[in-house]
Amino acid sequence: xxxxxxxxxxxxxVRMALMRRIDAxxxxxxxxxxxxxxxxxxxxxxxxxxxxxxxxLSGNTRRVAHKQDLKAALQDLVKTEGxxxxxxxxxxxxQELGVADVLRSLRVDMVSPHADKYRLAECDLGVTGVxxxxxxxxxxxxxxxxxxxxxxxxxxxxxxxxxxxxxxxADLHQVFADVKDDGxxxxxxxxxxxxxxxxxxxxGVHGPKSLHVWVMD
Amino acid sequence: xxEAPTRIDFRSNVQHVQPQxxxxxxxxxxxxxxxxxSVVGILGDDHWQALRQAGHDLRLHAINHxxxxxxxLEEQVTKAGxxxxxxxxxxxAKRIVLDIAQSHNVKRAVKVKSMATEExxxxxxxxxxxxxxxxxxxxxxxxxxxxxxPSHIIVPAVHLTKEGIADLFREKLGIxxxxxxxxxxxIARAKLRQEFLAADMGLSGANFIVAETGTLAxxxxxGNGRMCTxxxxxxxxxxxxxxxxxxxxxxxxxxxxxxxxxxxxKLSAYTSFITGTRRTxxxxxxxxxxxxxxxxxxxxxxxxxxxxxxxxxxxxxxCLNVCPVYNNVxxxxxxxxxxxxxxxxxxPQLLGVEAAGDLxxxxxxxxxxxxxxxxxxxxxxxxxxxxxxxxEGDRVEDPSASPVLRxxxxxxxRTLGLPWLYEFGSQLLKWVQAPWRSGGWLPNLxxxxxxxxxxxxxxxxxxxxxxxxxxxxxxxxxxNLERKIGLGVLAGGLIxxxxxxLTSGKAQRLTRKRSR
Numbered sequence: 001x002x003x004x005x006x007x008x009x010x011x012x013x014v015r016m017a018l019m020r021r022i023d024a025x026x027x028x029x030x031x032x033x034x035x036x037x038x039x040x041x042x043x044x045x046x047x048x049x050x051x052x053x054x055x056x057l058s059g060n061t062r063r064v065a066h067k068q069d070l071k072a073a074l075q076d077l078v079k080t081e082g083x084x085x086x087x088x089x090x091x092x093x094x095q096e097l098g099v100a101d102v103l104r105s106l107r108v109d110m111v112s113p114h115a116d117k118y119r120l121a122e123c124d125l126g127v128t129g130v131x132x133x134x135x136x137x138x139x140x141x142x143x144x145x146x147x148x149x150x151x152x153x154x155x156x157x158x159x160x161x162x163x164x165x166x167x168x169x170a171d172l173h174q175v176f177a178d179v180k181d182d183g184x185x186x187x188x189x190x191x192x193x194x195x196x197x198x199x200x201x202x203x204g205v206h207g208p209k210s211l212h213v214w215v216m217d
Numbered sequence: 218x219x220e221a222p223t224r225i226d227f228r229s230n231v232q233h234v235q236p237q238x239x240x241x242x243x244x245x246x247x248x249x250x251x252x253x254x255s256v257v258g259i260l261g262d263d264h265w266q267a268l269r270q271a272g273h274d275l276r277l278h279a280i281n282h283x284x285x286x287x288x289x290l291e292e293q294v295t296k297a298g299x300x301x302x303x304x305x306x307x308x309x310a311k312r313i314v315l316d317i318a319q320s321h322n323v324k325r326a327v328k329v330k331s332m333a334t335e336e337x338x339x340x341x342x343x344x345x346x347x348x349x350x351x352x353x354x355x356x357x358x359x360x361x362x363x364x365x366x367p368s369h370i371i372v373p374a375v376h377l378t379k380e381g382i383a384d385l386f387r388e389k390l391g392i393x394x395x396x397x398x399x400x401x402x403x404i405a406r407a408k409l410r411q412e413f414l415a416a417d418m419g420l421s422g423a424n425f426i427v428a429e430t431g432t433l434a435x436x437x438x439x440g441n442g443r444m445c446t447x448x449x450x451x452x453x454x455x456x457x458x459x460x461x462x463x464x465x466x467x468x469x470x471x472x473x474x475x476x477x478x479x480x481x482x483k484l485s486a487y488t489s490f491i492t493g494t495r496r497t498x499x500x501x502x503x504x505x506x507x508x509x510x511x512x513x514x515x516x517x518x519x520x521x522x523x524x525x526x527x528x529x530x531x532x533x534x535x536c537l538n539v540c541p542v543y544n545n546v547x548x549x550x551x552x553x554x555x556x557x558x559x560x561x562x563x564x565p566q567l568l569g570v571e572a573a574g575d576l577x578x579x580x581x582x583x584x585x586x587x588x589x590x591x592x593x594x595x596x597x598x599x600x601x602x603x604x605x606x607x608x609e610g611d612r613v614e615d616p617s618a619s620p621v622l623r624x625x626x627x628x629x630x631r632t633l634g635l636p637w638l639y640e641f642g643s644q645l646l647k648w649v650q651a652p653w654r655s656g657g658w659l660p661n662l663x664x665x666x667x668x669x670x671x672x673x674x675x676x677x678x679x680x681x682x683x684x685x686x687x688x689x690x691x692x693x694x695x696x697n698l699e700r701k702i703g704l705g706v707l708a709g710g711l712i713x714x715x716x717x718x719l720t721s722g723k724a725q726r727l728t729r730k731r732s733r
Contacts, residue, residue: 006303007291010458010512014284017519026282029463033275035268035470053483114499117414117448137483146499150447154440172472176465180430183297183496187488192440195480196356196372198379199248200398205355205406206413207440207487 038136040170046135047165047215053138057190058203059211064162067216071102077125077212078106081158085109086125090147094162097216099127113149126156126208130163132175137189140213141175144184153188159208161188163215221307221338221568225552227575238376238547242368245375246538252481253535260477271470273593276529279462283519286428286461287510293431297493299506304455307337310511314339314420314453317507318348321451323417327409329435329442330354331422332370332532333457333511335554336567339420350420353409353441355402362389368548370534370556371479376547409441419445419503423456424531425471426508429464430492433508436475438486446491452503457511459528471531474591479533514567523602527562529592534559536586536596542579551576558586562599570603570611577603644704646678 015022040046051061064073077083086108088100103125104110111123120126128148132141140161144150153159169175179185192207203209257265279286291301304310318326326348328334340361343350352361356373360366362385367373374382379396386394392404421442423433433454435442446452462471476482495502519525537543537557548556553573555563561580564573577600586596606612609622632638653659658674661667669675687693 004303006305006309009305010303010510010516011284011287013512013516014287014458014519017516017525018281018283020282020284024285026285029278029467030274033271033278033470034466035271035473037469057486117501121410121414134484139484144495144500144502146497149499150443150501154443154447172469173466176469179490180432180465182490183492183494184500184502185490186443187484187490188486189482189484189488190486192438193486194355194402194439195248196354196359196374197377197382197398197401199245199372199375200379202399202402205402205439205441206353206409206444 037173038171040135040168043165043168046168049135050133050138050168051213051215053135054190054211054213057138057193059138059190059213062212062214064214064216067097070097070099070216071105073214074099074102075106077158077160078103078108081124081210083108083124083158085111085123086127087111087113087115087120087123087152087156088127089113089129089149089152091129092147093129093164094127097162099162103127113152117151117155120151121155123156125158125160126152126154127160127162128153130161130167130213131185132169132178133163133167134169134172134175134187136171139187139189141169141179142186142188143179143182144186150184150186153186154207157204157208158210158212159188159191160212160214163213165215165217221336221572222552223572225564225568225573225575227550227552227579230550230552231546234546234550235376237378238368238549239545241376241378242547243544245369245372246544249371249479249481249535249538253477253538254481256477256481256483268470268473269591269593272474272531272591273529275462275467275470276531276592277526279467280459280519280525280528283458283461286463287458289428290426290431290461291510293428294493294506294508295431297431297506299431299493299508302507302509304509304511304513306513307511310337310455310509310513311339311342313509314455315342315346315348317451317453318343318418319346321417321505323348323451325412325416326350326418326420327353327412327416327441327445327449328357328420329422329437329445330357330373331420331455332554333422333455334420335367337455337511337513339455348418351409351412351416353413353439353445354437355405355439355441358405358409359385362386366549366554368556369537370532370548376549409444413441413444413448416445416449418451418453419447419449421445421452421454423454423460424475425462425468426456426460427463427465427468428461432465432490432492434468434472435489435491436472436485436487437489438480438482440487443487443489446489447502450503451505451507452491452494453507453509455509455511457513457515459515459530475531475533478535478589478591518566521602523595524562524566524599526594527559527566527599529594530559530563531592532559533591535589535591539585539589541581541583541585551579558596558600559594562594562596562603565603565607570607574607577601577607640683640700641704641707643678650678 054061086103130140131143191203191211192205194202194205294301302313340350352358359374368376379398383394383396386392424436425434476485494506518527536559540557543557551560553564561576564576580600582597584597654677657677659677660674662670687697
């Protein structure tokens with residue numbers, strides 16, 4: 001590889017300013033630059049906190065006790081949000097819950113999550129799982145993989161995230177351990193929002209206009 | 218904002234601040250400070266202060282070993298399928314991005330708000346080359362339509378009213394827009410949705426780049442950041458070399474500090490973590506990723522150990538919100554992409570003090586910025602350092618004063634260091650000021666002191682504070698009396714000596730001897 005003069009000049013100036021030789025060793029990051037991770041409470045209080053934080057951010061939350069109750073919940077959602085077209089992640093969990101089948105039975109037009117961006121943008125609803133969740137901030141973490149296309153939680157007008165209790169994490173520290181080697185992950189804290197015009201809070205700017213989070217045991 | 222300014226005249230800019238600006242700016246800054254106070258309150262002050270200290274130590278560690286982390290970053294980004302470019306200055310950065318765009322036959326680009334691209338004036342370079350380049354953050358989209366720069370780091374269009382924005386939409390987009398913020402946002406959503414889908418290239422900056430894995434962290438609220446980095450097949454990020462952090466654990470600290478300080482959120486609506494290109498076709502995302510690492514004066518900032526801490530900045534904008542100067546003039550008066558206290562220290566260092574030497578003086582040095590800064594940048598200290606550079610010449614490499622100034626400062630320092638001399642001088646002022654005194658004021662002083670009294674009178678010197686202070690105790694009263702006697706004797710002695718010298722003619726002989 002030939003030398004890049006801009007690179008050499010910039011790194012050279014950095015070393016000169018810091019008075020560091022090429023390949024000078026780096027001391028470990030000082031302990032004072034670290035903070036102790038948050039300690040989780042019991043599962044119920046953690047879930048309560050998560051749902052309450054999401055609620056404060058104008059997200060809709062619901063606890064779904066059994067797989068059988070899912071149909072009624074989806075029926076509600078389709079009706080209240082006027083869902084005509086939907087797309088669903090292809091993860092084993094969502095397939096086992098039969099989300100796509102239930103939606104189809106509710107006469108919702110199903111679009112493959114691997115469809116092109118124009119077709120996904122026509123969907124009213126995108127359904128995803130939740131790979132991790134942070135109660136303190138009301139945050140959902142969605143990873144990226146062939147079963148978990150990124151656009152499903154982005155382009156449709158409504159985002160439904162179905163999470164399991166096992167997704168709870170105490171702090172960013174634990175989440176980062178899971179996702180740091182991923183090519184992509186998105187941390188979602190409430191629906192898309194802005195206060196750019198006269199500081200008036202407006203929900204649903206570019207991302208989904210409404211966020212629904214359902215917790216299943 | 219297009220070209221870097223060659224001379225920022227803060228005073229003159231202040232004259233052109235629209236009258237509605239301070240009220241609009243203060244509405245925003247008060248709101249952000251209010252929400253910030255409540256989310257910081259939940260954490261508790263001890264925890265918050267520990268986080269700030271960690272943020273400071275972490276950023277300083279990264280900046281002090283920048284060469285190492287940049288090399289690691291480059292290696293990791295390349296490993297993840299990305300291309301790394303190095304840009305020494307704004308021109309080089311613009312040329313790199315333009316080359317990438319042209320070699321991919323890009324016609325339409327969508328862009329996430331980024332201070333680095335604002336700094337280099339990337340939009341103009343692309344638009345001049347015939348590439349449609351759209352800002353997609355709602356506030357940035359509005360100021361781009363208006364053809365002005367942002368007035369606040371976080372809320373760029375804070376100076377515009379909904380009526381003004383509706384007019385702008387009518388004029389520039391040809392849409393009959395209502396004056397309702399929610400409906401205006403809906404219009405922007407519909408318009409930009411088409412652009413996101415059609416764009417050939419997504420442009421972004423990054424809030425942080427993680428050396429450990431080569432990951433960009435991008436914090437947004439509207440979702441435009443996700444659109445720009447997910448939909449177009451090509452993603453180009455322009456990021457300052459100061460944005461690198463060692464590892465993900467660093468983000469555990471910084472992501473707790475940034476949204477809380479910026480908008481008073483516990484986390485922003487969307488935080489994206491992007492490492493290289495997409496790994497499989499089915500998961501979406503760009504097939505090509507370029508990272509442009511921008512110097513543009515940052516290595517020069519590194520050279521001075523005091524001002525180096527400027528580079529710790531995470532661009533939260535809280536220093537603007539608490540700054541009494543910023544709150545009264547808004548962002549445009551600072552004449553460039555960066556405003557408020559951070560602009561006052563960053564612009565003079567990036568542009569040079571010849572261009573932005575006014576800005577370090579646009580501060581009362583009240584220190585609120587340093588109290589609030591989530592990474593504890595000593596902004597007032599840096600302001601003073603830069604004032605010195607303005608006076609002495611911008612020589613980071615050789616920070617020494619002119620001989621005259623050095624002697625003057627030495628004499629001044631020694632005088633102020635001797636309490637008796639200082640007090641004697643202030644007693645003298647009581648008499649010296651008599652010709653200009655009018656009641657308790659000095660309304661008109663002779664040049665060069667008239668620079669002050671042109672705009673406001675100076676209170677007359679009373680020189681009685683120390684005396685008053687001592688008078689509170691019997692011991693002090695005794696010392697006051699002694700001093701008065703001492704001063705009387707000294708003054709009497711001086712007068713007697715002067716009289717004797719004059720009458721005996723010794724004074725003339727002494728002066729003659731000196732001049733030989």
